[in-house]
Amino acid sequence: xxxxxxxxxxxxxxxxxxxxxxxxxxxxxxxxxxxxxxxxxxxxxxxxxxxxxxxxxxxxxxxxxxxxxxxxxxxxxxxxxxxxxxxxxxxxxxxxxxxxxxxxxxxxxxxxxxxxxxxxxxxxxxxxxxxxxxxxxxxxxxxxxxxxxxxxxxxxxxxxxxxxxxxxxxxxxxxxxxxxxxxxxxxxxxxxxxxxxxxxxxxxxxxxxxxxxxxxxxxxxxxxxxxxxxxxxxxxxxxxxxxxxxxxxxxxxxxxxxxxxxxxxxxxxxxxxxxxxxxxxxxxxxxxxxxxxxxxxxxxxxxxxxxxxxxxxxxxxxxxxxxxxxxxxxxxxxxxxxxxxxxxxxxxxxxxxxxxxxxxxxxxxxxxxxxxxxxxxxxxxxxxxxxxxxxxxxxxxxxxxxxxxxxxxxxxxxxxxxxxxxxxxxxxxxxxxxxxxxxxxxx
Numbered sequence: 001x002x003x004x005x006x007x008x009x010x011x012x013x014x015x016x017x018x019x020x021x022x023x024x025x026x027x028x029x030x031x032x033x034x035x036x037x038x039x040x041x042x043x044x045x046x047x048x049x050x051x052x053x054x055x056x057x058x059x060x061x062x063x064x065x066x067x068x069x070x071x072x073x074x075x076x077x078x079x080x081x082x083x084x085x086x087x088x089x090x091x092x093x094x095x096x097x098x099x100x101x102x103x104x105x106x107x108x109x110x111x112x113x114x115x116x117x118x119x120x121x122x123x124x125x126x127x128x129x130x131x132x133x134x135x136x137x138x139x140x141x142x143x144x145x146x147x148x149x150x151x152x153x154x155x156x157x158x159x160x161x162x163x164x165x166x167x168x169x170x171x172x173x174x175x176x177x178x179x180x181x182x183x184x185x186x187x188x189x190x191x192x193x194x195x196x197x198x199x200x201x202x203x204x205x206x207x208x209x210x211x212x213x214x215x216x217x218x219x220x221x222x223x224x225x226x227x228x229x230x231x232x233x234x235x236x237x238x239x240x241x242x243x244x245x246x247x248x249x250x251x252x253x254x255x256x257x258x259x260x261x262x263x264x265x266x267x268x269x270x271x272x273x274x275x276x277x278x279x280x281x282x283x284x285x286x287x288x289x290x291x292x293x294x295x296x297x298x299x300x301x302x303x304x305x306x307x308x309x310x311x312x313x314x315x316x317x318x319x320x321x322x323x324x325x326x327x328x329x330x331x332x333x334x335x336x337x338x339x340x341x342x343x344x345x346x347x348x349x350x351x352x353x354x355x356x357x358x359x360x361x362x363x364x365x366x367x368x369x370x371x372x373x374x375x376x377x378x379x380x381x382x383x384x385x386x387x388x389x390x391x392x393x394x395x396x397x398x399x400x401x402x403x404x405x406x407x408x409x410x411x412x413x414x415x416x417x418x419x420x421x422x423x424x425x426x427x428x429x430x431x432x433x434x435x436x437x438x439x440x441x442x443x
Contacts, residue, residue, distance in 0.1 A: 011023070062403075064401065065401055065402060065403040066402050066403065066427070066431050066434075066435065067266075067403045067426075067427075068402065068403060068404050068405050068421050068422055068423065068427070068435060069403045069404075069405060069406050069422060070380070070381045070405075070406065070420060070421075070422025071211065071381075071406045071420055071422070072133060072160050072162065072163075072211075072258055073258070073260050073261075073266055073272075074237075074239070074260070074266075074380075074422060074424050075266060076239065076349070076424050076425065076426065077424075077425060077426050078264075078337070079263075079337065079340045081336075082263050082337055085332075085336045086329070086332060086333050090105050090106075091105070091106065091109065091329070091332055101304060104302065104303055106328065107303035107304070107305070108303050109331075109332050109335060110128045110129075110328055110331060110332075111291045111292070111293060112335055113126075113128070113129070113332065113334060113335040114126040114127070114128065116334070116338045117275050117277050118277055120238055120241050120246075120338075121238075121246055121247050121248055121255040121257075121277050122246035122247070122249055123247070123248045123252075123277035123278060123279065124277075124279050125277065125278060125279075125280055125286070125290070126275065126276060126277040126278075127288040127289060127290050128290060128291055128328060128331065129259070129273055129274060129276075129288070129328060129331040130256075130273075130274030130275070130276055130288060130327065131270075131272075131274050131327060132258055132260075132270060132272040132273065132274045133160070133163065133258025133259075133260075133272070133274050134160070134162060134163040134167075134258075134274070135166065135170075135274055136256035136257065136258075136274030136275060137159075137163050137167065137205065137235050137256050138166055138167055138170045138171070139274075139287045140203075140205075140233045140254045140256050140276060141153055141167060141171070141176075141202075141203060141233065142171075143254060143278070143282070143285050143286060143287065143320070144202045144230075144231045144233060144253075144254065145176065145202045145203075146285050146320070147202075147231060147282055148202040148203070148229065148230065148231065150199075150201060150202035150230070151175065151176050151177055151202065152176070152177040152178075152179065152201045152202060153167075153176060153177070153178050153179070153201070153202055153203050153204075153205060154178075154180075154181055154193060154196050154201060154203070154205065155167065155178055155180050155205045156180075156181055156183070156188040156193075156204075156205065156207065157180050157181065157182050158186070158187065158188055158206075158207060158210035158211050158212060159205055159206065159207045159210070159211065159235060160211050160235065161211065161411035161412070163207075163235065164180070167205075179196045181193050181196055185375065185376060186210070186214040186373065186375075186376045186383070187210065187214050187374075187376050188206060188210070188216065188218070188221060190221060190224070193224055194224055197224060197225065197228045197230060198228065199228065199229065201225075201228055201229075201230040202230060202231065203225070203230055203231040203232065203233050203253075203254075204221060204222075204224070204225045204230060204233065205233045205235070206218050206221060206232070206233070206234055206235070207234070207235040208234060208235075208236055208237075208240075208247070209237055209244075209378065209379045209380075209381065211420070212373070212374060212381075212382075212420065213374075213378045213380075213381030213382045213420060213422075214374055214376035214377070214378060215244060215376065215377040215378060215379055216376065217245060217250065218232075218247075218252075219249075219250045222251035222252055226251070231254060232251060232252045232253050232254075233252065233255075233256065234247040234250070234252040234255045234256070234257075235256050235257055235258075236255060236256075236257045237257065237258075237261065237379070238257055238259060238262055238275070239261045239346070239349060239350055239353060239380075240379045240380070241346075241350070242346040242347045242349060242350025242351070243350040243351060243354060243379075244350075244379065253278060253279055253282065254276065254277075255276070255277045255278070256274065256275065256276045257274070257275055258272060258273070258274065259273030259274065259275050259330065259331070259334045260272045260273060262333070262337045262338060263333040263334055263337025264330055264334070271327065271329075271330055272327075272330065273327050273330035273333075273334055274327070275331075275334075283307070285320060286307070286320065287320040288320075289305055289307065290305070290306050290307040291303055291304070291305055291306065292304055292305075350379075353380035353423060353425055354379055354380060356380070356423045356424075356425065356427055356429075356432065357378060357379065357380040357382060357422075357423040358378070359429065359432060360382075360423045360432045360435070360436075361378070361382045361421075363432055363433065363435075364384055364421065364435075364436055364439065367436060367439060367443065368440070368443070369386065369387035369443055370385070370386060370387070370439070371384065371385045372384060372385075373385050373418055380422055380423050380424060381420055381421065381422045381423075382420075382421055383408065383418055383419070383420050383421075384405075384419050384421060385417055385418050386418070386419060386443065387417070388417065388443065389407075389416050390405070390407035390408065390409060390415075390416065390417055390418055390419040391407040391409060391410070391416070393419065393439070394406075394407050394419065396442040397435075397438055397439060397442060400438040400441075401438075402434075402435050402438055404419070404421070404435060404438075404439065405420055405421040405422070406419065406420040406421075406422075407419055408420055
């Protein structure tokens, strides 16, 4: 039997206290058509049976595949020391400082994380993290609406389609207008952006490298946004910033991204880490928490939650976000990762990703019937066109031990034969060669 602490007598007392006869009265405001007619729950099992059942389910997972899948989440090497630091009790049990000033270690870690993010993206200020890359992008869009008092947002179709779906879902009842602009040769079409932008536009949302793996200098698009009084928002892949032009240098106003690649393992969707940074003039419109450094009455350096404009802390109508927007343990992992590999290590990791991806693109494009879809520069991902359905090819390659890539037909019409392939520093020349041989055998 499940452990339920409330007895029948307890429930009767609680119902009597609020003036109700039974549980049905408690839920009478829920329309009958929404009531669950039957819960299809299995009978209870012993702990031993449950463990055996879960182990059997886990055995169905293909865990030994060589991973070439990207699309926003990447198989990077995580230094062994990271978990040792992360699991120290003073971090692991105090990662969300509701009594902040007595959590000086946690606050300092968050402060250092914010500093690292600012240096990485070349912006003025960063918050204490958000849920993931998609919710960070949504928060940036809402931040732009608050700053500009406008309701129209332009989004490039080269932005991660999962993020675009999240934007549409989270804002479905907010009366915002979203205009999607297409790509041309794999990058955002500047002319279409110019046609779409007007005096009602709050922001332009872009991604670099984009979802097709193409690298683009988006400085001219930022200038188009600023000329119309709109903000420019970027979603970026942090590892790529080891060698690519930063969003701050391009002129972006708000920068977001998924921090999974900074020391977090691939884990069926999370928990992951969204990061956000902006210009100092917009700091009071930023959601979430912001840790600052100060000195106490004795002149000692200390750390405080300078801003925490969440709905838990101030009146709901003045909150900049109603998301409990602190992923501090994941943010700590990102900080530890960046400290362990250092500035030189980040550059070397990015260079390894880029050179190995270039080699993989050359090897795969040499297969008869396989073509590189776009000629734009790449970082560590690229799109190939196959002679048959990419989903079928990916399935065949699973049987050969490879998670070969992401079939783009899932999200883009007319791209059923296109596959997105990602290469990180973990992939070896031998693995890339074996993938090419296996793919050629499948085709």
